[in-house]
Amino acid sequence: METSDLFWSIIARAALDREKLKDILGTFTKEELIRFQEEFVDASVELQSEPYTDYMEESEDGMEDIANWIVSNGKDFYFSILESPKNTPISVNDHIHQILYGIADEVCMEKYGESTGIY
Numbered sequence: 809m810e811t812s813d814l815f816w817s818i819i820a821r822a823a824l825d826r827e828k829l830k831d832i833l834g835t836f837t838k839e840e841l842i843r844f845q846e847e848f849v850d851a852s853v854e855l856q857s858e859p860y861t862d863y864m865e866e867s868e869d870g871m872e873d874i875a876n877w878i879v880s881n882g883k884d885f886y887f888s889i890l891e892s893p894k895n896t897p898i899s900v901n902d903h904i905h906q907i908l909y910g911i912a913d914e915v916c917m918e919k920y921g922e923s924t925g926i927y
Contacts, residue, residue, distance in 0.1 A: 815847040816883035824880055824906040833915040845912040845924040851879045851886065852909065855896070860889070863896040874900050876909035 822829035833841060855875035864871045877900040878889050889896055900907070916924045 811847045811851050811883075815844060815851075818844065819880065819882050819908065822880075822908055824908070826905070826908060826911055829908050829911045830915060833912055834919070836912075836915070838916060838920045841912045841916045841919075842924045842926060845916075845926040848876075848879060848909060848912065849926055852876050855879075855889065859893040860896045863894060863898060865899045870899060870901075873904065873907060874898075876907045877903055880906055880908040 818829070818832055821832055833844065836844065852872070852875040855878055856871055860875070861871055864874050874897055878886055878896070913924050913926075916922065
């Protein structure tokens with residue numbers, strides 16, 4: 809699945825701020841939350857294999873965090889990494905608070921009493 813312009817505009821509006829994204833997603837229907845979560849996961853998974861992982865720290869959690877952080881940084885940054893894997897950060901430990909992954913799931917849980925089911 810290709811990430812939509814709507815997905816990237818939401819990421820841009822959130823500007824690496826988890827609370828801001830939570831506010832934006834708080835207005836979404838359950839279906840819209842699921843769609844957002846699917847797009848986030850699909851974009852992140854693209855980065856969780858070679859050649860991108862060649863530049864990342866070894867741990868699986870670390871690789872996931874790096875991929876999720878890259879997506880969280882928006883469309884231009886994401887596509888720049890896709891085009892130049894060597895620019896993939898080795899670690900994002902200092903930027904964990906900027907990772908927007910999981911917020912859609914959190915909002916879905918709070919608003920509808922169940923998770924998106926997308927991981």
